[in-house]
Amino acid sequence: MTRLTLESIAELAGVSRSTVSRVVNNHVSVRPEVRERVLAVIEQTGYQPDPAARRLAGQRANIIGLVIAEPAQSLFADPYFPRLIQGITQACNPQDLTLSLFLFHTKEEEANLYPKILHNNLFDGLIIAGMHVDDPLVSQLIENDIPFVTVGRHESPKVNYIDTDNMAGSHTAVTHLIRLGRQRIGHITGHLNNRASLDRQDGYLNALRDRGRAIDPTLIERGDYTEASAYEAMHRLLAKNVDAVFVASDSMALGALRALREANVKVPDDIAIVGFDDLPPATLSVPPLTTVRQPIRRVGILAVETLLDILDNGLEPARRVILPTELVVRETCGGRI
Amino acid sequence: MTRLTLESIAELAGVSRSTVSRVVNNHVSVRPEVRERVLAVIEQTGYQPDPAARRLAGQRANIIGLVIAEPAQSLFADPYFPRLIQGITQACNPQDLTLSLFLFHTKEEEANLYPKILHNNLFDGLIIAGMHVDDPLVSQLIENDIPFVTVGRHESPKVNYIDTDNMAGSHTAVTHLIRLGRQRIGHITGHLNNRASLDRQDGYLNALRDRGRAIDPTLIERGDYTEASAYEAMHRLLAKNVDAVFVASDSMALGALRALREANVKVPDDIAIVGFDDLPPATLSVPPLTTVRQPIRRVGILAVETLLDILDNGLEPARRVILPTELVVRETCGGRI
DNA sequence: ATGAAAGCGCTAACAT
């Protein structure tokens, strides 16, 4: 059986190639009865248009790329990206979009990959996640006129983005700890080359300021979103007599909890912990984690929808979405106010 | 700036389109000096061949698809698939392969997706993971002459696959528990619609038989690779007086551990636990998990290499790879023999 | 409303 083409469908339906094309693309000018007939043949043969040919003829390819601008090792230590991918594919499938994944494992690979992404004519648009604050990719994308959406906010007014309210979420979390009477509240940050981490840190700082608390920079320890980094950071904070720690992700909160358990520190009695994400680890930790819920899957879905909107309508000015976050109080913070 | 094509490069280099094509594709018959010149222009302009056009002209598109034949929800609860994806992309990047991801979220989506995958002419080949034992995809792939590799073994002699030695790994794990003197060894299975789960169960059964132990079917509880399912399964096993449980994945072992902790059962003193995977959760659990290590990333890498081999050389007869597994003894089994 | 024909960027015979 030779491959099905427009031509073969046309022949079977007794019409011309163009007519079949019109039917496939839902053009208006085709008689209902003819359309019916063509549709029947397509149904029956299981014909699918060739995306390569389509793309070449100047149409959409119905392929979007997801670039995760973060070395793959750290990437999947956290359920964040898997969850995001879930949201993205969930939005892709009903739209008949195919998702291409661009990951790299070393800086060198990154350097090789970017030009390929920029000049790869194959996909219709791009979603960029895990982006660093100084990432040159965005400006290159703009220069090359490639439609894209970033996951995480971006300064440039031309950039369409979807983000969650990292700043407000952190602010709420830290304010909660203050209200509960905690005096020395530490913070374990994520990678500070990342907008979200900076925003979460700012939320922490602002919450303290807003309540008239002095900032003690030694109470801020850097992590990198791995469990292990937070484990170590927590060990350092232990020496500084904190009675609460706001941790920039759930996975890291687990690391902090592990350090505390080993040090025989009672949570929340001696030290309260609040995480960020509300991913499965949060419910399963011992004790269950108080954390800031962010709608990750929703971010993925909106990223796809926004990209599609750009493709269809140009979308000027840029769409900038910040989704609300929510404090989920469980047991590691020691109180519901 | 108009899009770069073969033609424009040809003009800039003062040669014909075909020559540029030959250079790009590393054909022999082109003078070193000309090749040099063309290469320089390509380098300087950042030209990248259009994959769609390439594909259409009958060449490779350098795109491979990854189908995860498992609803996406359960999929990313476990670090298994992310790790596999890491391996796959790690092998794809140096080969200039782009990876397309096919996931579905409902049975209905699955039904819609399969025909699309089968007739999507865009990719050169497919990697199939998370496949169910009765999955019709494999036979359809064969019928449609689509090159593919499965992650997980398959009966059909035509199928190229990469798998880990689930049976031997489980056998070793259970034998270890027997040697340590455990008398009532239970098993929490994965989805039994999955070859790997069945193999792990068989390894468990065979280990008992080989040591002359009677099989008690009530000591086998079904899980589905989620933490929660194992949590519940462990609760059921608790009523049955087991003194050890072999759990089909690390994530599930975490669930079992949680159930035991809540029931105030001492691990490993009262009940020993052995998991499967040796993914990060295993080291981080309390106590650290004894488990069967399988080289997941390596599986991904080999899957890509095998697919490429099929594409290049046809690969007859089919390549069937079973990678060894290894028991990693930590603290939940209570002894090193 | 439908068909004919050109062309998207590329590869691969076929010439030279």
Add this chain to the structure above:
DNA sequence: ATGTTAGCGCTTTCAT
């Protein structure tokens, strides 16, 4: 060794 030419399957004017 290099240039010329004919498609690959599709969309899209342009005719009719």
